Amino acid sequence: MSxxxxxxxxxxxxxxxxxLAAVLAAALLLSLMIGSRAIPAGDVLAALFADVDxxxxxxxxxxxxxxxLVALAAGLALGAGGALMQGHTRNPLADPGxxxxxxxxxxxxxxxxxxxxxxxxxxIVLAALLGAGVAATLLFVLGLGALRGDALVMLAVLGTTxxxxxxxxxxxxxxxxxxxxxxxxxWDVGSVAGRDLSATALVLPxxxxxxxxxxxxxxxxSSLGLGEDVARSLGTGVLRARVVGxxxxxxxxxxxxxxxxxxxFVGLVAPHVARRFAxxxxxxxxxxxxxxxxxxxLVADTLGRVIAPPGELQVGIMMALVGAPVLLVITRxxxxxxx
Amino acid sequence: xxxxxxTAPGVAAVRLGPVxxxxxRRAVVATLAVLLVLVGVLTVAxxxxxxxxxxxxxxxxxxxQGSGVEQLVVGRxxxxxxxxxxxxxxxxxxxxxxxTVTRNPIASPDILxxxxxxxxxxxxxxxxxxxxEGALGVPPQSVVxxxxxxxxxxxxxxxLVxxxxxxxxxxxxxxxxxGVNALALAVVSWLLTRAELESxxxxxxxxxxxxxxxxxxxxxSLGLVALPGLLACVVxxxxxxxLRLGPEVARSLGVRAGGTxxxxxxxxxxxASAATAVVGPxxxxxxxAPQIALRAFRTxxxxxxxxxxxxxxxxLVADTLAQSLPVxxxxxxxxxxxGAPFLLYLATRSLRRTRG
Numbered sequence: 001m002s003x004x005x006x007x008x009x010x011x012x013x014x015x016x017x018x019x020l021a022a023v024l025a026a027a028l029l030l031s032l033m034i035g036s037r038a039i040p041a042g043d044v045l046a047a048l049f050a051d052v053d054x055x056x057x058x059x060x061x062x063x064x065x066x067x068x069l070v071a072l073a074a075g076l077a078l079g080a081g082g083a084l085m086q087g088h089t090r091n092p093l094a095d096p097g098x099x100x101x102x103x104x105x106x107x108x109x110x111x112x113x114x115x116x117x118x119x120x121x122x123x124i125v126l127a128a129l130l131g132a133g134v135a136a137t138l139l140f141v142l143g144l145g146a147l148r149g150d151a152l153v154m155l156a157v158l159g160t161t162x163x164x165x166x167x168x169x170x171x172x173x174x175x176x177x178x179x180x181x182x183x184x185x186x187w188d189v190g191s192v193a194g195r196d197l198s199a200t201a202l203v204l205p206x207x208x209x210x211x212x213x214x215x216x217x218x219x220x221x222s223s224l225g226l227g228e229d230v231a232r233s234l235g236t237g238v239l240r241a242r243v244v245g246x247x248x249x250x251x252x253x254x255x256x257x258x259x260x261x262x263x264x265f266v267g268l269v270a271p272h273v274a275r276r277f278a279x280x281x282x283x284x285x286x287x288x289x290x291x292x293x294x295x296x297x298l299v300a301d302t303l304g305r306v307i308a309p310p311g312e313l314q315v316g317i318m319m320a321l322v323g324a325p326v327l328l329v330i331t332r333x334x335x336x337x338x339x
Numbered sequence: 340x341x342x343x344x345x346t347a348p349g350v351a352a353v354r355l356g357p358v359x360x361x362x363x364r365r366a367v368v369a370t371l372a373v374l375l376v377l378v379g380v381l382t383v384a385x386x387x388x389x390x391x392x393x394x395x396x397x398x399x400x401x402x403x404q405g406s407g408v409e410q411l412v413v414g415r416x417x418x419x420x421x422x423x424x425x426x427x428x429x430x431x432x433x434x435x436x437x438x439t440v441t442r443n444p445i446a447s448p449d450i451l452x453x454x455x456x457x458x459x460x461x462x463x464x465x466x467x468x469x470x471x472e473g474a475l476g477v478p479p480q481s482v483v484x485x486x487x488x489x490x491x492x493x494x495x496x497x498x499l500v501x502x503x504x505x506x507x508x509x510x511x512x513x514x515x516x517x518g519v520n521a522l523a524l525a526v527v528s529w530l531l532t533r534a535e536l537e538s539x540x541x542x543x544x545x546x547x548x549x550x551x552x553x554x555x556x557x558x559x560s561l562g563l564v565a566l567p568g569l570l571a572c573v574v575x576x577x578x579x580x581x582l583r584l585g586p587e588v589a590r591s592l593g594v595r596a597g598g599t600x601x602x603x604x605x606x607x608x609x610x611a612s613a614a615t616a617v618v619g620p621x622x623x624x625x626x627x628a629p630q631i632a633l634r635a636f637r638t639x640x641x642x643x644x645x646x647x648x649x650x651x652x653x654x655l656v657a658d659t660l661a662q663s664l665p666v667x668x669x670x671x672x673x674x675x676x677x678g679a680p681f682l683l684y685l686a687t688r689s690l691r692r693t694r695g
Contacts, residue, residue: 093514172668
């Protein structure tokens with residue numbers, strides 16, 4: 001059931017999604033155009049759709065297209081995952097990076113490389129998923145009790161502590177083993193460039209599944225926002241909704257981290273932007289947040305290419321540089337409101 | 340010397356000629372216990388290591404005799420233990436000061452990102468020595484300390500400015516600290532990806548916090564910072580005690596609250612950053628040590644001096660443990676593994692209290 005005003009707003013919000021999708025398309029195009037060598041939009045489109053054979057075309061199809069697609073997928077996943085985490089924990093600071101889910105995935109990968117000496121992409125993905133799942137479950141269990149003002153802060157502290165704890169293990173493995181260091185040093189800084197496309201193809205179905213689950217979870221999440229008792233009386237299966245939420249967050253954050261390394265703050269920023277436009281209904285917030293997340297990651301990645309020549313700033317670092325100030329702004333609000 | 344009558348439960352008056360002191364039994368017992376741990380672990384640290392040396396040879400070497408190898412080995416062990424003690428004391432004292440001023444157990448320099456901010460500057464010097472040498476015309480090693488302390492102070496100033504909004508808010512400070520910490524870590528990771536693998540391995544190890552690279556001169560110069568710092572804590576003790584009751588009460592007790600807060604914070608940041616310059620950001624010691632001291636000494640708030648003593652013992656224990664593992668780990672990994680669950684415990688307990 002949906003309250004009448006929601007139904008009335010629906011066309012507006014559908015329009016909003018269309019606008020967001022248009023912005024996303026523009027961001028995609030910019031990502032293909034901008035880099036150490038600027039390529040005009042016409043040439044980009046020609047390279048994509050016509051069979052052109054030029055240096056520019058090669059750059060577009062072999063270099064920029066893959067990283068743009070990875071950025072798109074990562075942004076969609078992290079944006080949706082962040083919205084789910086903020087909804088389920090009812091904490092405006094929830095973010096897979098800040099709350100230790102990414103650290104859990106990194107921990108899983110480090111254990112794999114260090115203990116088992118395995119570096120196969122499929123195994124890395126699996127290990128990252130497993131680590132993310134454990135961390136997400138832990139946080140949800142802790143977070144569900146934390147619904148009041150001070151508890152909001154404590155949950156953020158819990159998350160960062162969990163990240164520090166798992167990070168200590170990861171760091172220990174890295175220090176003990178040069179092979180692990182070599183894998184983790186670059187993986188540890190989230191980036192969408194030069195990522196293994198076979199690994200991406202491997203996790204794509206999982207990420208899509210996560211995205212679908214996240215979208216399906218939106219309705220239940222909205223009624224859960226009224227409190228578990230009210231949600232139950234509205235006919236929401238509370239336990240099922242929570243489990244779906246955990247699985248979706250794990251799939252989304254785990255797959256992204258497995259391919260790109262930990263990218264923080266997307267999941268923090270995107271839902272806040274989405275909420276500005278989409279209101280309080282998670283059926284709209286989740287898709288809007290996914291689209292915003294994709295735009296944010298694409299813009300961050302594109303900016304990172306040109307902001308510090310001759311090198312590049314990885315998107316993980318760009319997101320921290322952009323996202324940490326956003327976190328600061330959120331905390332500077334007069335009251336830290338619970339969601 | 341004669342023990343006087345008991346003035347309050349657990350408190351004894353000790354008279355020594357014209358001087359009379361009120362002594363809390365608990366504090367005496369706790370002090371003795373911490374000293375015992377320190378001496379015990381120091382003995383273990385001197386006796387164990389990659390090269391097995393019998394007790395008598397260690398004693399001979401300590402006395403300045405014995406073979407060159409023995410003297411070298413024992414000398415290095417002693418130096419490493421000294422580094423652990425001095426760094427631990429600086430961190431413990433620093434944490435107690437910040438926890439007292441902010442009246443928040445979580446607000447310690449390592450969790451708020453002060454040490455991370457300080458290490459940004461240290462890593463900058465460590466991975467780009469050529470730039471530093473070109474810009475300043477001095478060898479990079481000589482400016483690491485100054486750069487780190489400067490970085491710590493800048494980070495702390497940033498924290499305070501950002502968490503100021505219509506008055507000071509301890510919770511906001513923690514959240515801002517988490518953000519600043521993430522920001523500083525991102526910058527450090529970026530610097531590391533730009534470095535050669537060799538120096539990245541060094542910097543990585545250095546970033547976790549390790550006593551491996553601490554040289555005698557570094558430890559000595561940290562001691563020169565830490566000792567006056569600890570003495571300043573003795574001077575500040577009364578005022579800090581008043582501050583624990585809140586700035587308003589402190590003011591009504593005749594304490595200049597603002598000045599004391601600023602002084603204590605600057606002292607805390609300098610101590611923590613100076614320690615970071617020597618061993619890197621050893622996590623959680625500054626957070627845990629005062630909290631252990633608070634419970635062991637049963638004081639009203641986190642005690643700076645007892646915090647320093649516990650910090651010294653804690654770091655020495657952690658490093659000796661880390662060294663005795665089959666593959667020696669840097670001490671920072673071990674302190675995180677111990678400190679993080681303690682923080683989780685404190686946080687969940689406060690969650691439960693908020694809910695109940």
